[in-house]
Amino acid sequence: MNKKALLMQGNEACVRGALYAGMRFYSGYPITPSTEIAEMSAVLLPTVGGAFIQMEDEIGGIAAAIGASIAGKKAMTATSGPGFTLKMENLGYAVMSEIPLVIVDVQRGGPSTGLPTQSSQADVMQTKWGSHGDNSLIVLSPNSVTETFYLTVEAFNLAEKYRTPVVILTDEVIGHAREKIILPEPGEIEIFDRLPPLEDRPYRPFGVEEGDKVPRFAAFGTGYRYNITGLYHNESGFPSNSQENAKLMLERIHNKLKDEEIIKYEKYQMEDAEYVFLAFGSTSRSAVAAVNELRAEGYKVGLFRPITIWPSPEKAIDEIASKVEGICVAEMNLGQYVLEVERIAAGRTKVSHLGRANGDILRPEEFVNHAKEYFNER
Amino acid sequence: MSDRSKLVDKYFRTENLPHIWCPGCSHGITTRAIVKAIDDLGLNPENVVIVSGIGCSSRAAGYLNFNTLHTTHGRALAYATGIKVSNPKLDVIVITGDGDASAIGGNHLIHACRRNIDLTVIVFNNSIYGMTGGQYSPTTPHEAFGTTAPYGNIDRAFDLVKLVEGAGATYVARGTAYHALQLTNYIKKAITHKGLSVVEAVSSCPTYYGRRNKLGDAVAMIQWMKDTFVEKRAYERLDEEQRIGKFPFGEFVNIEAPEYTDKLYQMINEVEARHEAGV
Ligand SMILES: Cc1ncc(C[n+]2csc(CCOP(=O)(O)OP(=O)(O)O)c2C)c(N)n1
Ligand code: SF4
Numbered sequence: 222m223n224k225k226a227l228l229m230q231g232n233e234a235c236v237r238g239a240l241y242a243g244m245r246f247y248s249g250y251p252i253t254p255s256t257e258i259a260e261m262s263a264v265l266l267p268t269v270g271g272a273f274i275q276m277e278d279e280i281g282g283i284a285a286a287i288g289a290s291i292a293g294k295k296a297m298t299a300t301s302g303p304g305f306t307l308k309m310e311n312l313g314y315a316v317m318s319e320i321p322l323v324i325v326d327v328q329r330g331g332p333s334t335g336l337p338t339q340s341s342q343a344d345v346m347q348t349k350w351g352s353h354g355d356n357s358l359i360v361l362s363p364n365s366v367t368e369t370f371y372l373t374v375e376a377f378n379l380a381e382k383y384r385t386p387v388v389i390l391t392d393e394v395i396g397h398a399r400e401k402i403i404l405p406e407p408g409e410i411e412i413f414d415r416l417p418p419l420e421d422r423p424y425r426p427f428g429v430e431e432g433d434k435v436p437r438f439a440a441f442g443t444g445y446r447y448n449i450t451g452l453y454h455n456e457s458g459f460p461s462n463s464q465e466n467a468k469l470m471l472e473r474i475h476n477k478l479k480d481e482e483i484i485k486y487e488k489y490q491m492e493d494a495e496y497v498f499l500a501f502g503s504t505s506r507s508a509v510a511a512v513n514e515l516r517a518e519g520y521k522v523g524l525f526r527p528i529t530i531w532p533s534p535e536k537a538i539d540e541i542a543s544k545v546e547g548i549c550v551a552e553m554n555l556g557q558y559v560l561e562v563e564r565i566a567a568g569r570t571k572v573s574h575l576g577r578a579n580g581d582i583l584r585p586e587e588f589v590n591h592a593k594e595y596f597n598e599r
Numbered sequence: 600m601s602d603r604s605k606l607v608d609k610y611f612r613t614e615n616l617p618h619i620w621c622p623g624c625s626h627g628i629t630t631r632a633i634v635k636a637i638d639d640l641g642l643n644p645e646n647v648v649i650v651s652g653i654g655c656s657s658r659a660a661g662y663l664n665f666n667t668l669h670t671t672h673g674r675a676l677a678y679a680t681g682i683k684v685s686n687p688k689l690d691v692i693v694i695t696g697d698g699d700a701s702a703i704g705g706n707h708l709i710h711a712c713r714r715n716i717d718l719t720v721i722v723f724n725n726s727i728y729g730m731t732g733g734q735y736s737p738t739t740p741h742e743a744f745g746t747t748a749p750y751g752n753i754d755r756a757f758d759l760v761k762l763v764e765g766a767g768a769t770y771v772a773r774g775t776a777y778h779a780l781q782l783t784n785y786i787k788k789a790i791t792h793k794g795l796s797v798v799e800a801v802s803s804c805p806t807y808y809g810r811r812n813k814l815g816d817a818v819a820m821i822q823w824m825k826d827t828f829v830e831k832r833a834y835e836r837l838d839e840e841q842r843i844g845k846f847p848f849g850e851f852v853n854i855e856a857p858e859y860t861d862k863l864y865q866m867i868n869e870v871e872a873r874h875e876a877g878v
Contacts, residue, residue, distance in 0.1 A: 246685055267870035272684050272863060277710040281677035284670065284707075288650075288681025291668060292689070296681070314671050441666035441682060442689050444645050448612075448661050450669035459615050459661055460669075 229402045231369045231395040232257035232299075235325055236265060237404060238373030239297050242412055244323075245271035246289035246296040249282040250304060253337045254393040255327035258299035279307035283324065287311060290320050291449065293440030295377055299325035301393075303334055305344060306351070312386055313352035314451045316474065319427070319435065321380035321415055323373070328392040328553075330580045339580025340393035342502055343554035348388045349531045357475045359387040359483060360531040362501040366400035371410075372528070375485075378413040383477055384435040390530060392553070394503035394582055418445060427470075428456035435477055478532055485528035486537055490516060494523030496595055497541055498575075499562055500551040501527050504583050508551060511588030522592050533561050542566035546599075549591060551575040551583055610634045610644070612664050619658055621806045623817025625776035629723050629800040630659040632779055633692065636786035637665075647690045650679040652704060654696035655730045656723035656802070673704030676711045679718050687717070687860040690790060697724040698736040701757050705737070712766035715794045716859035721786065722759055722797065725804040733807030744811040760851050763797040770796035771852035776803060777824035778848060785850065794858050801828065801848070 229237070235258055239247075247262035249255075263273040272289075276282045279300050286296040300308060305326045315322045328344050330336025344351075348360045359379050363369040369391060376387040415438040418424040426447040427436050439445035448458035453467045461467070490512050491497065500508040505526045515522045525541055525548075527534050541548065542562075547570055550559035559574040566572050575591050577583065607613065611634075620626050637647060647665040651657035653672035660667040666689075670678045675693045683691045700708050700722045711718060727745060728734040735745035735752045738759065742751045764771050770792040774782030782800055789796035803809060803820035814820050831849030834842065 246681065248681060267867040268874035270867060270871050272867065274680070274684060274863075276677060276680070277706050280674060281680070281707055281710070284674040284677035285681035285684070288668075288678035289685040290681075291678075292682045292685035294685045296685075310671055311674065440686075441648050441668070442646055442686050446644065446664055446666050448667045448669065450661065451671060452669070459612070 224403045224406075226401045226403050228399050229366055230257060230397060230399050231363075231366045231391060232327065232397070233261050234366045234370040234402060235299070235373045235389065235391070236261040238370040239323065239377065240265060240269060241370070241405070241407070241410070242374045242377035243295045243414070244297050244377065245269070246286065246294040247271070247298065248274045248276050248285035248289070248296070249298045249300060250276055250279045252279075252301045252304045254329055254396050255299045255301040255304070255325060257396070258325055258327070262297070279304040280311060283308045283311040286322055287315050287320050290322050291441050293443070295321070295381070297323040297325065299327065301327045302329045302331050302337070302344075305347065309352040312358070313354060313356060315386040316352070316356055316358055317451045318449050319384040319474065320386070321384055321438070322386040323376045323380055323389065324386055325389045325391065327396040328390065330578065336580040338393065340503065340553060340582060341578060341580065342392055342504060342552045343557065343578055344390065345530060345552065345554065346557045348390055355471060355475070357478050358385055358531065359383070359478060359529065360390050361387065362390045362528060362530050363395060364502050364505045364526065365395065366398055367402045369395060370402060370404065374410055374412070378411070379483060381413045381415045382434065383480070383483070384415065384438060385478065390502070392503050425456045426458045427454060429473070434480065481536075483529055483532065484534045484537070486534045487526040487528060489524040489526070491523035491525065491541070493521055495521040495546045496592055497523045497525055497545045497548045498551055498588060499525045499527070499538070499548055499558075501530060501558070504551050504553060507583050507585045508588055510585035511592070514585065514589055515592050520592060520596055530558070533565070535565055538562060538565045542570045545570055547571040547573065547595060549573045549575050549595075551588065553583060554578050606631065606634050606638060609638065610664055611662050615662055618662055620655060623805045624655065625725070625803040625821065626656050626659060626723055628776040628779055629721065629782065629802060630662070632774075632783040632786055632800070633694070633721060634663065635783045636790060639783070640787055640790060642690055642790070646688060647692065648679075648682055649692050649694060650675045650682065651694040652696070652699035653730070654699045654728070655804075656696040657694055657699060659694050673699055673702070674707060675699065676704060676707040676718065676720065680711060680716055683716055683718055684860055684863065687864065691718050692790065693718055693720045695720065695722055696729070697722060697726060697738040697759070698728045701737045701759060701762065708763065709766035712763050712768040712795050712797070714859040715767060715769055715856050717793055718795055719786070719789045720795070720797045722799045723802045724759060724799050725802040725808055727804050727808040729804045729807055733811055746807075746811070759797070759799045764852050767795070768797045768852060769794035769854050769856050772850045773799040773801065773848045775801035775824040775828050775848055777821050778828065781848070788850070788853070792853070794856055
């Protein structure tokens, strides 16, 4: 069958990907530049029997989505800037109680209401550290409309597989860009559903069965009565004050995301690169253009693009840090992910930052100038 | 009491007892009223979902052997909304405190009422933040004392019944821990009512509210409920002077109105059918 190419906005691709993955519930509160995700969900969910609900605020948006997931539906909520901040407490709840959930953050300029209609990548640390406590979750960053579709499918799969919230960290540029996309047929991408309890043994809502990565999930109303709480809890889900239990539980929640199969990244012109740009999301598009231009002039530069932002692609960055002369982390903020790269590089290579937080994307010529400066001073 | 122990064995997670409540706290009485209502109605426990927020009252959820969800402070109604929309067959009961429901969760409370979604909300109203040690709440009476109102509360209090009625709740009742029988009946009617129902359960926190306000021990506080709360119809017959220092309990609202998940699925079914037919 000849597949038709469509012209689609990033935010719509997100909703299409969510539906492809089986989303049947969306709850949220409108905010630029994420609003189209709510609007498209309101239009499309009922066509497949799914429910859309506009809640009274972003806190209600994520809370209702967690409730829906507990009742067995694949659920999503989307927001930007101030709304993402409001979601933090209940994002932590989903981490702690291990609820599959997809949260989209279409980044805009901050702090505060900031620059509602302009882009930014300044939430990258907030995704990981914004909710209190030692948070661990998965964060994915698409750099195109097509990738927004595929990563949304992936986000649902990871959420179900690892019983965790997954954040899709996109930005105003990707969310509002219109690009060509060819959608996959149903069945072309594998869809993962959370594993139900095993019938041959008593259900342990927060105990991991041999051979499994995470506890099995019984939706409320399916015949397994148990407790879910954001407090530290024992295997039955009842609150526990035991420090030994707290230690083991937090370790388990952290360690389940150390699985290498979660980590995705892309390398471009890296084989013989002496100097490397590290960029994600829309910024990586300018970086590709810059690498092409620099290569044409004989500069040995490459691009490393993390797709999984958290957990960070530590092994890959570690390997690069031991091979190249320098890494330039380019991001639309005053210096955030660069801290993670510096931590991993641990002084083995020169790590620098190229960034700005005024709503404007980083332009290819800025990358080119930065690299030339480096090579000239070498 | 043999009846009580039967209910405990049938519906409590006895392995998690004893509970955390102070001796004399009325949260146990209200929790029992909820369980008694569920038992009297013969609800299938597999379909009963209890959602609670944060507070002493909200700890009730964990002791009950249903599908229980102990959420974040104030957000129980939003979680419950997601559950009910996802599976309207479930009997979803929300357990919440006065602070949980009407301070931090006030926004979710009024909007759940406005939607008239079929949830049953039981507010354990002890007029204080119990769990954090006795700070004033939106239902602490004017001039009463709390640890954060050491010179008397200058805030004015919510009348929860009027608040939720104004917001659109379609069943509203007030009971007290003393009038436990009536309280159970209101909860039963609230559960069977189709739409958003709120039962305010006037409760006592002898440890903090009682002590700060010199109201005596746990028994004296329950006695106060007996002396102060008058059944609504009797209250209405009192003249203005006789009403001083008295409060009404009883049923305040019981009306029929379109229910949210009914409307939602009617719309979804229509859209889905049209979509499948290609129109
Ligand atoms: C976001 C947040 N803010 C504050 C708290 C602290 N806190 C826990 S319970 C509570 C008040 C509970 O009072 P109420 O709802 O009236 O219930 P009670 O304990 O009196 O039964 C507060 C302020 C919290 N857990 N979370
Ligand atoms: S502090 Fe008050 S509300 Fe909390 S358990 Fe003790 S008496 Fe009950």
